[in-house]
Amino acid sequence: VYSKPQVEAVVDVVDGEPKHVLCDAVEKHHADLLVVGSQGYGAIRRALLGSVSDYCAHHADCSVVIVKQPGSKN
Template sequence: MGDTAKPLMMVAVDNSNHSFYALEWALDNFFAKVGSNHLFRLIVIHARPSPNALFGFGGPGTTSTDVISLMDADAKKAAQKVIERVKDACGRRSVSNVPVQSMEGDPRDVITEAVDKHHADILVLGSHGYGAVKRAVLGSVSDYCAHHCSCSIMIVKKPKS
């Protein structure tokens, strides 16, 4: 995977089943053949929320440094579990040496900045499948990336069971 002449595929994950479905789909369709000459280099990006973002609209006294440090430690542990899950998914498909980066911030900003920083040629994202109302309230990371990233976007939808 060290061939820098190949185009770079970036897969963005959170700890949802939808994003891991997208990762596994990309691995199965572009990287899974053992010993084959892959078309892409691969990097996986994980955006973890900052502790302040986890508070939302907390009232007075909710920004105690003790509480923030505990929430930050929990977010880092959760990020480590996501990284381990990524490495496990890659390992089961004999795809090795995949860089996994976990960065703090709003996923929309983290992903678009990572695309620019690494000069990604294609970004793969999972779709949570939110309806119009939920998407309007929560926002859609994939929609934001489709409009703001400087590369091609592949949105992988998990089939309904």
């Protein structure tokens, strides 16, 4: 018997540094999946500014999907 999986999305507005806010929200809501966007910065700019998506991919306690902008080369 096949049943359709259910998807629940949560909207939570929080102040703070995005990489920490996102990882904290994963724990708070017991998320199974975190979807984040990527600006497609080059390696130098990413090294200087840091990367929220990269941080989340390494620190979130769930699977992370990074969605790049259309036409992004990175």
